[in-house]
Amino acid sequence: MRSGQVSGDGPMTARCRGILEAEFGCAGALLTPSCTHALEMAALLLDLGPGDEAIVPSFTFVSTANAFLQAGAKPVFADGDPLTLNLSPESVAGRITPRTRCVVPVHYAGVGCDMDGLREVAGARGIPLVEDNAHGALGRYRGRPLGSLGDLAALSFHETKNLSCGEGGALLVNRPDLLRRAEILREKGTDRAAFHRGEVDRYTWVDRGSSWLLSDILAAVLLAQLRARERIQAARRALWHRYRGALSPWAAREGVALPFVPPDREPSWHMFHLLFPTGEGRDRALAALRARGVGAVFHYLPLHLSPVGRRLGGRPGDCPVAESAAARILRLPFFTDMTAAEQEEVIAAVLELRGGG
Numbered sequence: 059m060r061s062g063q064v065s066g067d068g069p070m071t072a073r074c075r076g077i078l079e080a081e082f083g084c085a086g087a088l089l090t091p092s093c094t095h096a097l098e099m100a101a102l103l104l105d106l107g108p109g110d111e112a113i114v115p116s117f118t119f120v121s122t123a124n125a126f127l128q129a130g131a132k133p134v135f136a137d138g139d140p141l142t143l144n145l146s147p148e149s150v151a152g153r154i155t156p157r158t159r160c161v162v163p164v165h166y167a168g169v170g171c172d173m174d175g176l177r178e179v180a181g182a183r184g185i186p187l188v189e190d191n192a193h194g195a196l197g198r199y200r201g202r203p204l205g206s207l208g209d210l211a212a213l214s215f216h217e218t219k220n221l222s223c224g225e226g227g228a229l230l231v232n233r234p235d236l237l238r239r240a241e242i243l244r245e246k247g248t249d250r251a252a253f254h255r256g257e258v259d260r261y262t263w264v265d266r267g268s269s270w271l272l273s274d275i276l277a278a279v280l281l282a283q284l285r286a287r288e289r290i291q292a293a294r295r296a297l298w299h300r301y302r303g304a305l306s307p308w309a310a311r312e313g314v315a316l317p318f319v320p321p322d323r324e325p326s327w328h329m330f331h332l333l334f335p336t337g338e339g340r341d342r343a344l345a346a347l348r349a350r351g352v353g354a355v356f357h358y359l360p361l362h363l364s365p366v367g368r369r370l371g372g373r374p375g376d377c378p379v380a381e382s383a384a385a386r387i388l389r390l391p392f393f394t395d396m397t398a399a400e401q402e403e404v405i406a407a408v409l410e411l412r413g414g415g
Contacts, residue, residue, distance in 0.1 A: 059275070066271025067251075070278040077284045078213075078228060081196075082206045085234040088244050089272040089280075093192045093214035093227035097125030099270055100160075100188045100210045100229060102243050103236055106131040110159040112188075115145045116362045116372075117380035118164045122190045123361055131159065132370060135362035137377035141318040142166065146379070147175035154179070160186045165194030165204050168220075168326030169319050173199050173207040186210070191230075195221060196291055197326035204326065209233050215280055220290055220328055220394070223280035226272050243267040293394050294327035297401060301330045301390065304405045312412060330392050331357070332408070337385035343411045344388060350407045357387050 063069065071089050078087035090096045106112060112126035116135040123133035137149040145163045161180045163171040173187070180187055187208035194204035195213050205211040210233070215226035229244075231237045241251040247267030252258050272280075283290070302316060309316050315333035319325055334340040340356070347354040360380040362372030374381070391404055 064273060064275050066273060067254075068274030068277070070274045070281050071272065074277050074281050074284060077281075078230070082203050082211075082230055084206060084211075084230040084232050086231040086237040086240065088229045088231065088240060088270075089277060090227040090229055090244070090270045091272055092121075092216065092225055093190070093212045094121040094125060095270050096212035096227045096229040097121060097162075097188070097190065098128055098268075099240065099243055100212065101126045101129035101131065102266060103210065103240055104160055104186060104188075106159050109157060111155060111157045112160050112162055113150050113153050113158060114162045114361075115164050115166075115380070116360045116367070116377040117143055117166065117358050117383055118190065118361065119192070119358065120361065120364075121192075122162055122164055123367075126160075126162070127366075132157075133361075134158070135360075135367065135370075135372055135377055135380075138166070138379045138383065139172070140379050140382075142169050142171075142320070143379070143383050144169065144171040145176065147172055147179045149377075150176060151179045154183065154185070158183070158185055160188050162188045162190055163208070164190040164192070165197060165326075167317060167331065168193045168195075168197045168204075168328035169317065170194065170197055170199035170204050170207075170323045170325075177207075188212070189230075192216075192219065193328045194326045195219070196287060197328075198324040200322045205230050206232060210236070215283070220294060220326060221280070221283045221287060223272075223276040223283065226276050226280055239265065244270040290394050291327060294392075297392060297396055298325070298327045298330055300398075300401060301392075301405070305332075305408060308409050328392075330390050332388045332390065333383065334386045334388065339412070340386045340388050346411060347388075347404075347407055352404050352407045353391050355389050356384075357389055358384060360384050 106129045108130040110131040111134045113134045139146045143166045189208040189211035191205040191211045192214035197204040211230040213228040215223045242265045247265045250261040253261035313335045361367045
């Protein structure tokens, strides 16, 4: 605040950008006011518009689809893998048409999608991958950071995420040929970034764009989070493993599935969920936990069955994995500063549940 430079792209933003570019190995990391804004930038950067299609998972937050709908394209909903709940390459392959302009994998709960499978399906047709990495910052797929595997990737620094500045996001540009235009779109369609680097003697309006800069005040908050990222991740990793160790025998006995992490992936330790055998059992478990004062919640409703999704052609049965998971999933309290005593209280309440409710 004392520096007097509190608008976007100030010194705090520059420090955050340096950390993110080193962490993800990307050509550029552009801070945005939210992950939604980063996805909207991606849609604009890929020139999506009316008549184009973007394949997205049905089991995700609305922004994954809305960003492309906002650009005039049609979201096409694909189903997930029954173990990870992530976008299924087989489902994507069945939905590709000549109008498909991008595929948008979401690393659900911070567990990486089958990016090699998706690359094989999409890359053979020259279709870009845009990672919605809202859950997955600092997770890895076959040794590589989630967010470094697509042509573009979006991060979230919302208050519910591992790293937070209240509201914030970033667009990771992994293709160097897209970086200059990404900077222009983010700066209201001007070449202001090039001007500040001394590449042009004045800046002017050169393309479409909007105001997608994060305030340097919020970047300062984010910088503190980024500097503490190893401590934050270590705390969350310990919470995740404590849940898994304490609940595995109960889950096996009751037929409840715990988060599945393929051996070639390291999650971001973003959340911990239970997948009950039936929707009725999940609903009874939710009620029982809430009666004990445990803030357990469900998660996404399938987008293809939402009012907008139905107007786009979604019908029951289109994405059976998403429909089943949405009815049966329960998320346990999970936050960085959760104490051992708080977690033990949750575990004790869960151990009294029955898989069928």
